[in-house]
Amino acid sequence: MTTTPNERTKPGTLTKAQTTPLMIKDRCDKCGAQAWMRATRGANETLVFCGHDGAKNLTALLAQGFTVDDQRQRLHNVVNEAKGVLVK
Numbered sequence: 001m002t003t004t005p006n007e008r009t010k011p012g013t014l015t016k017a018q019t020t021p022l023m024i025k026d027r028c029d030k031c032g033a034q035a036w037m038r039a040t041r042g043a044n045e046t047l048v049f050c051g052h053d054g055a056k057n058l059t060a061l062l063a064q065g066f067t068v069d070d071q072r073q074r075l076h077n078v079v080n081e082a083k084g085v086l087v088k
């Protein structure tokens, strides 16, 4: 993985579910739970995090120039869908 110094110092961006949806097979690089946030920098640096670790590291990731796609809203959708199933 090579990243230019410029990419490391420019501030990152926070987006909401703008990239390919994370799937159940995407596991947090920190703890192994299901991932809900994807951090990318340059062409070949990608990290994925669960909601907990993503939130904990968000400020540092943005400060290091990562673009962080926050898909945690999808977690709430999954919960609501599950509740809908239970109500039926």
Ligand SMILES: [Zn+2]
Pocket (backbone or CB within 6 Å): 028, 029, 030, 031, 032, 033, 049, 050, 051, 052, 053, 054
């Ligand atoms: Zn985690």
